[in-house]
Amino acid sequence: MINFWWIIGGVLFALLNTAAGLIWVERRMLALWQDRYGPNRAGPFGLLVVLADTIKLFFKEDWIPPFADKVVFVFAPGVVMLSVLMSFVVIPFAPGIIVADLNIGLLFFLAMSSLGVYSVVLGGWASNNKYALLGAMRGASQMISYEVFMGLALMGVVVLSGSFNLGEIVEAQRKVWFVIPQFIGFLIFLVAGVAETHRLPFDIPEAESELVAGFHSEYSGMKFGMFFIGEYLGVTLISGMLVTLYFGGWLGPAFLPPVLWFVIKTFAFIMLFILFRASMPRPRYDQLMEYGWKVLFPLSILNLMVTAAIKLWLNS
Amino acid sequence: MPIIHIDNKAYEVKEGKNLLEACLSLGLNLPYFCWHPALGAVGACRQCAVKVFKDEEDKKGKIIMSCMEPVKDQLRLSIDDKDARNFREHVIGWLMTNHPHDCAVCDEGGSCHLQDMTVMTGHSYRDYHFTKRTYNNQYLGPFLNHEMNRCIQCYRCVRFYKDFAGGKDLDVFAAHNHVYFGRQQEGTLESEFSGNLAEICPTGVFTDKTLKQHYTRKWDLTSAASVCQGCGLGCNIIAGERYGAVRQITNRFNGAVNGYFLCDRGRYGYEFVNSKQRIKTPMVYHGPLDKANGIPVLQHVQQRMKPGKTIGIGSPRASLESNAVLKELVGAENFYLGVSAADHDLVSLSLKILQQGPVRSASLQDAAAADVVLILGEDVTNTAPMLALSVRQAIRRIPVAEVINQIHMPAWQDAAVREAVQDNKGPLYILNVQETKLDELAKGAYHTAPDNIARIGFGVSHLLSSKMPEVKGMSEQGKAIAGEIAAVLKTAKNPLIIAGYGGGSEAIIKAAANVAWSLHDMGIDAMLTYTVPECNSAGLEMLGGHRLESAVDRALNDEAETVIVLENDLYRRLNQHRAEQFFGKVKDVILLDHLYNPTAEKATIILPAGTFAESDGTLVNNEGRAQRFFQVFSPDSAVQESWRWLLQIANTTGHATLSALEHLDDVVDHIARSYKVFEGIDTLAPHAGFRIAGQKVPREPHRFSGRTAMQANVNVSEPRPPQDMDTALSFTMEGYRGEPPSSMIPFFWAPGWNSVQSVNKFQVETGGPLHDGNPGRRLIEPHVNGHTPFYTEVPEPYLPLREHLLLVPLYHIFGSEELSIHTPGIAERIPAPYIMLHSEDAKRLQVTEGHLLHFTDNGHHYTLPVIVNDTLQEGVAGIPVGLPGMQISEAPQLIKV
Amino acid sequence: MFSLVRSMWLIFLHMFHKRETFQYPEQKAPLPARWRGRIALTRDPDGGERCVGCYLCAAACPVDCISLQATEDEAGRRYPEFFRINFSRCIFCGFCEEACPTYAIQLLPDFEMAEYNRQNLVYEKKDLLINSEGKYPGYNYYNVAGIAIRGKDKGDAQQEEPPVDIKSLIP
Known part of the structure; x- marks a missing residue:
């Protein structure tokens, strides 16, 4: 049992620090790709900017607009933190380092990540602000749409591994990482993952150039900080899932411990997310929906059917 | 009502108007300069060009001046037509050829009609590159600055000054493109209405x-x-206001009162608000043994308020609220009216006549519509200047009404009508102790002693009504005058009788009432105007209280220890020696006032009271019209409204009813409930909770500048702006931008109309009432259908006595009023104290002009320089009232020389 | 789709490019001579203040951080009795310079005005007035305006006729 609490503590500690550290990482990386320096004043390499940001967020006036729905307004940022952290419960970081080894781990992940949309909708609704509401509406429709083929894309992996248990899915990739047989599935999941975390280029619910700051326009202080951290946790989560489902999880040559492999692979995807942000323009809202329903959705069904057909053919 | 088509849209308009008035009344923007709703149209500036079309088929049309064209049914015109637009733009272009590059240093900038019209026509680029004409300016006195270069030759100034206000010393000189508007020689403009030129002139x-x-x-x-x-x-x-000082007074249009104009005392008399003599902090006089230092001033007041021994003295220049709260605080039996015995008698008599008689009091605009005017014993130009302007309008209007039918011209055709009228004037009769400025307009002007004036008045009413007794022993001349006046009055439709405090005689006021009532009995709709001395004289009398003299008596009988003096200088109300006795006897004098005055020197506690600019309140004018005035700015000192000080005092002493009151609305509602005569004053203006679209009405325009720098030298962190708990106005620029209710319009502005001419946009029609009615409410209505209480006691004729002179009061527009003399420009124009004598009297007393005359009154000695004026009756001497340096306050009285 | 990948690659390559950032304040950026930072009040060629206290700058200021009071010398020349700008509110938009009809307000390349005490950011006329004509040498508002001041009577300004003799009837 002690072991179990250590794992929970360790995972929480690592995740929250990662999320916080990503503040710095993202800004430095973006700067690097844009020929700037990024934060380089506070501490070595500007590392203490994380601390500075945190302190700033803590001491900012925690303002609740008088026109807001107060209970929901306070509740909304908690939802995003909770749902993302709960998703991490099922991720196998290495053999034995997993909080809860559920046999329906993948479904649990889908369920939890879908709950995240509530925070966007509730936050935007409770703010009682037209921009926030518009952001929330966009967020809701975007997440509902991309949820569909995210799930469908994952079914390919489930068909190949024959299990919903994430540990077993990783083990099933000992021979070949699923990214090769499931390349289309991987692409679809990647796109859906970006949309799920509403990261650029799919940050349509925030869209600061049109909607001020979208659903969290009215948020300040630590409540804004929760949305902020929630987003970075989401990035980490999707990266971790990509690694688990398509890139062999903790698997790798034995000169490094399995946990480290997992971390390295995850970080590579986080970098990819940041590169997306640095290089891609935001699509129009209708383009996003059209792309999702008219391209990705048929493609994911096709992928599932072909995978299933091949699997049936091989089995027979 | 005729229908006209403007830019192919049909509008219903009023008959008898010109097209410009019609367009402006419809809210359309059409530029103009020379036209003014009060002056009519002369078609001089060519700015209001529009295109009219023969019929629907006519596409060519012709350009006309809209101000010169009457409204006709089914007339088609276009404001927006390209030719008309170009025409107007070019006219501005021509006006601009000689207009200097002065806007940055011009005081008119930002409220300039020429700027507005230039923007409206779209003339945005100067393509004139040649030389500009220049003029030398003139010194025109302390009120107006002259900058002739800016002139656009619209002729409004002379049309107002000469034709409207009857001035003689401003005219147009020279010829062709050199015309010059000024005086023949440099010097102070003589007219009492000269200040209006600043608003009449469309530019600077x-x-x-x-x-x-x-x-x-x-x-x-x-x-x-x-x-x-x-x-x-x-x-x-x-x-x-700006930076804590009142900067400017401008006219606020009220279709029932002052219309578009103000007199110079009203316009310039505001500077006492900014005076160095202002009382800014509460002060308590400490005797050597007094250990009360450091205690809040209200506690001092409380300690000195001895029950039963505290009396209050109200003021005719304090608001109704302040007076009413004081009356309630000390109790009705301890409340005294702070007015001289003469003023009290005259004003209360006037009020009684208006309340109980069948003839209604006239507003200024009613007065301007009278068809015969009789002035009894009043130099209106000096006692009620704007009334003189109204009388001038009435006299001017009467022949116009006759002539327009002969020449088939509407009244607004100013030049043509003036040409037809020539020098014809309406009937005006003046009976006064000496010549007045209006005499030049009068059909008859007679100068005699007050009692003789009253006798002629009685004589007139005898001729009009059999109910009146015959005046015995009237001179032949007197009979002739009375006969002439009575004959004219009989033919009148709505004659106006004017009398008031200026004559200083109750008999004159009664005579005026008799004349008006007799006319009323004959079925003639007569009007009666009584002037009152101060802004709230009528309100104070309506509130009621004991005579000031009895307060003095009470103090001398040791029945009053503490006296609360409200906004009053008792040295102006009482004979100096009585005042000294009074202050010598009372123990504590608590004074609430704006300025240090002789009374303040006797005070043991001084509380800084807000002037009109720092207070909200209600005033009742001579017509009986209650009007609300609003606080302009929130002072940064301890200054606050008198009624608020008194409420705070009531709070410390635990007064039963007053402790429950806090804001203006509470006080106003309380007064409206407690006094029958003041019923309805709570509806004068919206309550403090009033909001338009959820917002207050801002006192500052949306372009108000410097909010974050005005006080930055004191502290860079801006303080919270002052909050107005008393009214629906806010002290900032935030609030509702549209048109506020007419009673609380803080400034006239409309998009594209920055100058005072924007008042057009607030009126039902040009020159008509404001959108939701003219503000104010008449509290006095005539008592019709009752018994008319004629006065039948004819006074004895005044005959000169040997060794005696009858002192009569003479009033001056600049000098007789207590507060306006603090304006340096007005102080410049105050006459030196004098005594005015007839040349025969002067001969008899062996003095000539400029000599000092010594005389004694009640054992006190006076010395005044002599002015000789033969329009006075022999045996009568005039003394100016209220001038600084004058000591006598009791007139008329008989003195021994 | 390819273009997306290509742009991602190109952006990725920027990792190896030189950085453009100036490490201010150690390293100052070169400012053009007419760079527009804070305002200053300039003077006429005759050394007098150019500001005539017309209030247009105050009206144009979107944050209302300019306040002044116009006054006049005995010969009719206008100048500001005080001219105050609260730089802690100023957003350096330069509208005041655009609004100024006399070229009195001009923008200096000075923008390094940080203070520990906010009160020190309130500049009065003595802090703003410079001894220079700035970007418009030779310009004097009163030479084109119609009002008379000391040393420039009616008719002395540019393109002005001598004052009209109103007693003359000659065309």
Whole structure:
């Protein structure tokens, strides 16, 4: 049992620090790709900017607009933190380092990540602000749409591994990482993952150039900080899932411990997310929906059917 | 009602108007310069060009001046037509060829009709590159600045000054493109209405000189609707403040009171608000053994309020609220009216006549519509200046009404009508102790002693009504005058009888009532105007209280220890020796006032009271019209409204009813409930909770500047703006931008109309009432269908006595009023104290002009320089009232020389 | 789709490019001579203040951080009795310079005005007035305006006729 609490503590500690550290990482990386320096004043390499940001967020006036729905307004940022952290419960970081080894781990992940949309909708609704509401509406429709083929894309992996248990899915990739047989599935999941975390280029619910700051326009202080951290946790989560489902999880040559492999692979995807942000323009809202329903959705069904057909053919 | 088509849209308009008036009344923007709703149209500036079409098929049309064209049914015109637009733009272009590059240093800038019209026509680029004409300016006195270069030759100034206000010393000189508007020689403009030139002039030729001393653009002023404190007429004004000082008074249109104009006392008499003599902090006089230092001033007041021994003295220049709260605080039996015995008698008699008689009091605009005017014993130009302007209008209008039918011209065709009228004037009769400025207009002007004036008045009423006794022993001349006046009055439709405090005689006031009532009995709709001395004289009398003399008696009988003096200088109300006795006897004098005055020197506690600019309140004018004035700015000192001080005192002493009151609305509601005569004063203006679209009405225009820098030298962190708990106005620029209710319009502005001409946009029709009615409410209505209480006691004729002179009061527009003399420009124009004698009297007393005359009154010795004036009756001597340095307050009285 | 990948690659390559950032304040950026930072009040060629206290700058200021009071010398020349700008509110938009009809307000390349005490950011006329004509040498508002001041009577300004003799009837 002690072991179990250590794992929970360790995972929480690592995740929250990662999320916080990503503040710095993202800004430095973006700067690097844009020929700037990024934060380089506070501490070595500007590392203490994380601390500075945190302190700033803590001491900012925690303002609740008088026109807001107060209970929901306070509740909304908690939802995003909770749902993302709960998703991490099922991720196998290495053999034995997993909080809860559920046999329906993948479904649990889908369920939890879908709950995240509530925070966007509730936050935007409770703010009682037209921009926030518009952001929330966009967020809701975007997440509902991309949820569909995210799930469908994952079914390919489930068909190949024959299990919903994430540990077993990783083990099933000992021979070949699923990214090769499931390349289309991987692409679809990647796109859906970006949309799920509403990261650029799919940050349509925030869209600061049109909607001020979208659903969290009215948020300040630590409540804004929760949305902020929630987003970075989401990035980490999707990266971790990509690694688990398509890139062999903790698997790798034995000169490094399995946990480290997992971390390295995850970080590579986080970098990819940041590169997306640095290089891609935001699509129009209708383009996003059209792309999702008219391209990705048929493609994911096709992928599932072909995978299933091949699997049936091989089995027979 | 005729229908006209403007740009192919049909509008219903009023008959008898010109097209310009029709367009402006419909809210359309059409530029103009020479036309003014009060002056009519002359078609001089060519600016209001529109195109009219013969019929629907006519596409060519022709350009006409809209101000010269009457409204006709089914007339088709276009404002927006390209040719008309070009025409108007070019006219502005021509006007601009000689207009200097002065806007940055011009006081008119930001409230300039020429600027507005230039923008409206779209003339945005100067393509004239040749030389500009220049003029030398003239010194025109302390009120107006002259900058002739800016003139656009619209002729409005002379049309107002000469034709409308009857001035003689401003005219147009020279020829062709050299015309010059000024005086024949440099010098002070004589007219009492000269200040209106600053508003009449569409650009910066005539500008307000007192504003120039502390110049502020219109957009930077914090303004509020206010009521003039200069005399008893209650003209509506807008007062503007910046950096804690009142900067400017402008006219606030009220279709029932002052219309478009103000007198110079009203316009310039505001500077006492900024005076160095202002009382800014509460002060307590400490005797050597007094250990009360450091205690809040209200506790001092409380300690000195001895029950039963505290009396209050109200004031005719304090608001109704302040007086009513004082009356309630000390109790009705301890409340005394702070007015001289003579003023009290005259005003209460006038009020009684208006309340109980069948003839209604006339507003200033009613007065301007009278068809016969009889003035009894009043130099209106000096006692109620705007009434003189109304009388001038009446006299001017009467022949116009006759002539327009002969020449088939509408009344607004100013030049043609003036040509047809020539020098014809309506019937005006003046009976006064000496010559007045209006005499030049009068059919008959007679000068005699007050009692003789009253006798002629009685004589007139005898001729009009059999109920009146015959005046015995009237001279032949007197009979002739009475006969002439009576004959004219009989033919009148709505004659106006004017009398008031200026004559200083109750008999004159009664005579005026008799004349008006007799006319009423004959079925003639007569009007009666009584002037009252101060802005709230009528309100104070209506509130009621004991005579000031009895307060003195009470103090001398040791029955009063503490006296609360409200906004009053008792040395102006009482004979100096009585006042000394009074102050010698009472133990504590608690004074609430604005300025240090002789009474303040006797005070043991002084509380800084807000002037009209720092207070909200209600005033009742001579017509009986209650009007609300609003606080303009929130002072940064301890200054606050008198009624608020008194409420706070009531709170410390635990007064039963007053402790429950806090804000203006509470006080106003309380007064309206407690006094039958003041019923309805709570509806004068919206309550403090009033909001338009959830917002208050801002006192500052949306372009108000410097909010984050004005006080930055004191502290870079801006303080919270002051909050107005008393009214629906806010002290900032935030609030509702549209048109506020007419009673609380803080400034006139409309998109594209920055100058005072924007008042068009607030009126039902040009020159008509404001959109939701003219503000104010008449509290006195005539008692019709009752028994008319004629006065039948004819006074004895005044015959000169040997060794005696009858002192009669003479009033001066500049000098007789207590507060306006603190304006340096007005102080410049105050006459030196004098005594005016007939040349025969002077001969008899062996004095000539300029000599000092010594005389004694009640054992006190006076010395005054002599002025000889033969329009006085022999045996009568005139002395100016209220001038600084004058000591006598009791007139008329008989003195021994 | 390819273009997306290509742009991602190109952006990725920027990792190896030189950085453009100036490490201010150690390293100052070169400012053009007419760079527009804070305002200053300039003077006429005759050394007098150019500001005539017309209030247009105050009206144009979107944050209302300019306040002044116009006054006049005995010969009719206008100048500001005080001219105050609260730089802690100023957003350096330069509208005041655009609004100024006399070229009195001009923008200096000075923008390094940080203070520990906010009160020190309130500049009065003595802090703003410079001894220079700035970008418009030779310009004097009163030479084109119609009002008379000391040393420039009616008719002395540019393109002005001598004052009209109103007693003359000659065309």
